[in-house]
Amino acid sequence: MELKKATKKEIKLRIGLSGASGFGKTYSALLLAYGITNDWTKIVVIDTENGSSSLYSNLGDFNVMKLNAPYSPQNYIDAIKYCEKASMEVIIIDTITPEWKGSGGCLDLHRKAGGKFQDWHKISPLHDLFIDTIQKSTCQVITTVRRKQEYVIDKNQQGRLEVKKFGTKEETRNGWEYEMTLNFELINEQHFVKATKDRTGLFQNKPEFIINSATGRKLKYWMDTGKDLAKVLTQPIGNTG
Template sequence: MQLKQSKRENVKLRLGISGPSGFGKTYSALQLAYGLTGDWTKIGVIDTENSSVSLYSHLGTFNVLDLYHPYSPERYIEAIGVCEEAGMEVVIIDSITHEWNGTGGCLQIHEQLGGRFQDWAKVTPRHQSFIDKILSSKCHIITTTRRKVDYSLDMGGNGRAKVVKHGTKEITREGFEYELTVNFELVNDQHLAKVSKDRTGLFNGKPEFVINSATGKKLLQWCRIEPLPSKSINTRIKECLSVSELMGLYKQHPNYQKSHQAQFNQRKSELEQLSNPNNFSQNGTSVNQ
């Protein structure tokens, strides 16, 4: 065993894109992947969507692995391994929904075992192996997931049962989102996206946007930036000699933008005061005296 300093540049991203059919999950994933690599030949797509990815072959010469049923966890694991051995930098799994709810997927495996609660003891470890493969991969992983409208049957004030709509829900095992670095949810057929999970701090509180290659570049830059100790960020702020230098530091470290907003604003005011000609002295006498 050996301790070593952590480096964010060694982090491999685990990104999710979810949405109903026709909202642009595959296209968004390809744009994101290209931003991460800048090289289409380093992108591998595990396609379970009946070759829908071929619609975007005009974008570049990315690689496709067609995965047909049965969609067992083991076949997904094998497919990811093939992409790794081929030297892919980014692997797009389009989509992971089939591993859970497709022919030969976990729900069908559970049903074939008898559909009893205790039968999950045999299914869950197989599904977890699939999740573990995603988390341990040496590649950046982008998953796409189908969404469906989620309903529940609730009791109304009059004592009668009523159907209540709860928005949309990802078609995969609950909790997968918590394994991701960022989870993007496509909200309409214009490809507009919002984030439901963001460990990077790059997208929290931001308005809806269209995922493109610049989004991937932004995430890649985040991977390569060394996080600063909290005590040193204050020193770096004070050492800035111009507003432009201060803004560069602010943009370079998004994780400190909220926690050190007051320090950034104070230093900006100080620098603006220093650069204001009205505050300069004339013939040794300050104009403010």
């Protein structure tokens, strides 16, 4: 056992980016990662989206690891550990959604185990180990999550039934954002984000903005400058439009 002073320099960020298709999850994650590292060669994308991250190869010489089905928690874990051994500094997992609802993911494994509530005792530990691997990673980790639009049927003022948009929901197990240091939701196709969870204190009560490399630099500055939050807050957070 040992007592020592806490320092942000030991922190490894866990950042979530969620949004609907076309809202800029991959692009935003790459710019954020570059701001943190200032070195494209130290960034790797674990790509479950048919290599779509390579569409942004013009940004810099980042690395890509294609992850195909089955999207089991263990396959994700093996990919993370491989990237750590390759001395990467930032791992982008794009996206974690198949780990939950893809072929070979948790919902699929649960169905194959019998599909009953009690069968979750076989599957939940696998998902928990996936989370634990991210939390204990030696790298900074950015995860992207798909969001889907939810709808409700309700009566309008004329008493007629109509379909109304109810908001969006992350397509992964409930509570994912609580595992993150920082969680951003992309809210439109112009790539604007809002912080839905912020343990850094840097983005609370801030207007919606567009993530760019300055956002990552601000986080790196926050990690490197100890307790002087006031100084960090003077740094730009991204493009506010």
